[in-house]
Amino acid sequence: MSRGNLFLTSSLWLIIAFLVIYPLSILVLESFKIAGSTGWGIHNFLEFFQDTYYLKTFGNTLVLSSLVLLATTLFGIPLSYILARYRQRGKTFFTALILLPIVLPAYAGVFAFVIFLGKFGTLNLLLMDAGLIQKPINWIYGLHGLVFIQSLHLLPFIVLSLSAGFTTIDPSFEEAAEVEGASGFRRFITVTLPLCTPTYLAGAVIVFLWPFTDWLTPLILGQIDFLPSVAYINIAYHFTDMHRKYMGIVAVVISSLVCIMLFLLARWWVERKKYTGLSKGTTSEGRVIEPGATIKFLSYLYMLFLAALVLLIPIVLGLAAFSRRWVFEPFPTYWTLDNFRVILMETPLLLQNSFVFSGLALIFGIAFGLPAAYLIVRTRIRGKDALDFVITLMLAFPGMAVGVSYLLAFWKGIPLATHWIIMPLALFARRLPYFLRMAHSSYLQLDISLEEASEVSGAGKFRTFLNISLPLLIKGVLVGVVMFFIMAFQEISTAIFLYRGGWETLPIGIFLNWHRGMEFGIAAAMAFLMIVITFILLLIIARIGGGILKAAWGPGVR
C-alpha cells in the first residue's frame, strides 16, 4: 500500500464524510428530536405511524409504486421483446424515441401532459369539438394520471433491463427448450422470462422506488397524499410549525430507508441469481426473429403508439414555448418568441446559474471520480469497497433527502448554506454515481498489463495514469462527464430546498413559474429550452461514440 494511495483514500473519505455522511446523519438525528423539547426518542416515528393521515400517505405511495411497476412491466415486456428479438426496420429510431424519457426531466413530461390532457387541454377540446363527448374527461388528475405519467417516464428503465436480458441470455437455453418439445408461449414463460429476472429486477427496483422520491409530479397533478409530496409541503411551507416539520423529516427518512433497503435487497438478489456467468459464449448473434406480416404490423403499431406518447412531450412544450395565450384552444393561434425574450433578457441569471452550478459540480465530480475509480478498480487499499458502496448508495437516495439534510446540517454549525457554493456541492454529492460508474466500467475494460508495461518502463503511477490510462479511458470518461452534466443540469429535488434569491437554476425557474401561477408559457418555454440543451448534450455523447443508450443507462445493467 503506497503512501500516495493512502493519502488519496483519506482525502476521498474526508470529502464523503463531510458531504454525505455528516449531513445524512444530521438528518437521521433530527428525525429523533422531539419537538418543543431537548429530548430524543422514537416519538416522531411512533406518531407518524399512529397518525392515520401519514399512514395513508405511506399506503398510497406503496400502491402507486406497485401500480407503476405493474404498468411498466405489462407494457415493457412486449416492447422489450420486439426491440430485442424482431428484425425490423427503424428499430434504432424507435428505441431512441421510446427511451428518451430517461434523459428528459420528469417535470417536462408533467407539464406537457397537463397542457395536452388537462381539463381544457388539447385532447378534450378536440373531442368536444368533434362532438364525441359533452363534458371534459378527467384524463390525468388522479391516481390514474399519476400512474400514466410516471409509467411513461419509467418505462425505459424496464425496457432497457428486460431487453438486456432478452439479448444476452444464451440462445441455446431457449433452443434446448424448443428441442425438448416446448413451443412458443410455454418456452417464453418457463425459460426466457425466468432467465431475465435478474436483469429485470435491476430496472424494476428503480421503477418501484421512484414514487418514493418524486414529489413534484403528484404536486402538479394536485395529488399530495404521497410520502415525498407531504414531506416537501411540510418542510418547505411549514418550517415554523415544529410538528409538521418533524413529520416531514420523518417522511423523508422513511422514504430514504425504503429506497435504500429495496435497492440493497435487489442488488443482493441480482448478485446471487446472476445466470449470465453460466453461459459459455456462443457464436450466433442471439435470437433475432423475422416476424410474420401480422405480428410485424402489430408491433409497429405498438411502438408507434408509445413513441407518439413520448414525442408529445417535446412537441407540446414546443408549441407552448412559441406561443402565448394558449387557453381554451386545441392548438395555439398566437405565435411569438416573447417567452424566450423574457427568459433571455429578464432572467439570464437562471441559465447562468444552471451552467455555473452544474459546471462546478462537474469539476468536483471529475476531481473526485477519477481518483475514486482508480482506487476502486486498481488498488487493494482497505476501505475501497466501502467507498464504492457509499457512492453507489447515493444512486438510491432521494434527492429530497440530500436537500433537506444539507439544509439541516449546513445552517448553524457549518454555515455553508448561506453561500452559493452549497448548490454545486449538493449537485456534486447527488449526481456523483453517474460519473463514477462510467469511469469505473471504462477502467474495468482497460487491460492492466498496459499500465504495468508503462510502470516497468520506469514511469511512476501518476505519470502512467496521465500518459497511458487517461488517454485510453477518455471516451468512457467523457460520456460520463456529459451524462453527469445533463443530470446535474436537470436536478430539482435537492436544489429546491437549498436555493435562495439569486441562486435559482433553470429547473427552479420552471417550478416557480408554474407554482406562482405566473406564466405557464414561460415555464413551458424553459422546459423546452431544457430539452433542447439536453438534446445538444446527447448529440455530443453520440459524437463521442458512447451511444445514447449506454450513456443514459450507465455501464451495463447491474
Next chain:
Amino acid sequence: MAFIEIQNLFKRYRKVVAVNHIRLEVKQGEMLTLLGPSGCGKTTTLRCIAGLERPEEGDILIDGKSMILGGFVQPSKRGIGMVFQNYAVWPHMKVYNNIIYGLKLQKISKQKIRERAQQVLELVGLAGLEDRYPGQLSGGQQQRVALARALVRNPKVLLLDEPLSNLDAKLREKMRFEIKSLVKRMGITSVYVTHDQAEAMVISDRIVVMNSGNIVQIGTPLAIYEAPANRFVADFIGTMNFISGEIVDMPRDSDTVYVRTEFCEKMRCRTNVIADTTLGAKVNASIRPEDVEAFTEAPHAGENLFKGVIAHKAYLGNFLYLFVTIGNSMIRVQIPHHIPQEEGEELYLFLNPEKCMILR
C-alpha cells in the same frame, strides 16, 4: 436402411454458404460423426436436422418422414434429443427439473416421470444430485445433465454438438467412451459433431469429413485413415508427408504408379481407387510418418530408399520423432526404437511403396 436422409441440403447466412448441397444418410442405430475444421458447417448441418435452422434448399427425412418439403416440422415436434456445445442446462431449474422438462410436456403420469428420471440419472451417474442447481455442479456434471435431458424421452435421434469441447483433456478422453457405450446400449441413431479427429475415431461408426460446407469423404474411421480421399482429409486426420511430383509411368494392370519428385526420378507408389491418374498429372506422393522406415546403414539397394540428413530429433517417450531432409524436402518420421545418429548426421529412409499413396 437409412433412418435420417439428408437430401441436397443448402444453407447460407447472407453471403456465407454454410452448407453446400450435401447428401448424407444415417443408418438406424448408427453413430455418425461430422468432422471438420471450425467453420466448415458441422453445427449448421446439425441444427438443420434439429429444425433450429431452415435450409434454403433440400430436405431432411427422419424415419421416412419429410421435415422440410412436406411442411416444416418444428423442433419441438421432431422427437429428437440434443446436447448443446455449451450444455444449455437451465440455470434457474434444479437438475431434476431440467431433466424432466420435456417429459412433463408429454402426457405421462407423475409416477412414470419419476421412474424414468431416476433411470436416466443413474445411467449418466448423477444419482443423488437431482436437487442441486446447475451453478453448483462441475463442468463435467453439467455435461451429464445435458446428456440425461437429451436421453430421458427415448428420442429417435440424438444430436450432439461438440459435447466434450468444454471439458479438460482427461475427462474428455473418459467421456468419449462413456457416451459411446451409453448411446450404443440404447441403440439411438445419433449424429455427433466434433473437430477433434481422435474423438471422431473413437466414437464413430462412420465419419463424415467436411470442409467449407462440402462433404469431402464418408467412411469408417479405418477407411478414412488408410485411404483418405485427398490431401485435405489426409492432413486433417493424422499426419502425412506430402512430396509433390508428377506421374511418369503407370504399368498396366497393376496398382502401381511411378512419380517423379524433386529428389527422385521414379518413386514407386500405390494407387488408390479414388485418385484418377493420368500420365503427367501433378500429385503428391504421400506417406504417414509411422510408415516410414529408418535405417542406420544402407540396406541392400532398392526402390524408394533415400539418404537423408536429420534436421531435428525428438524423443517423445513411446517413440522417436525425426525431421529428415532429403534434397529440399522435409520428411517426418516416427519410429518406435532408438537410433544412434544425432542431428546433422545421415540416415536412410525407406518409403514403403505399399504404404505410399498418391493424393491431390
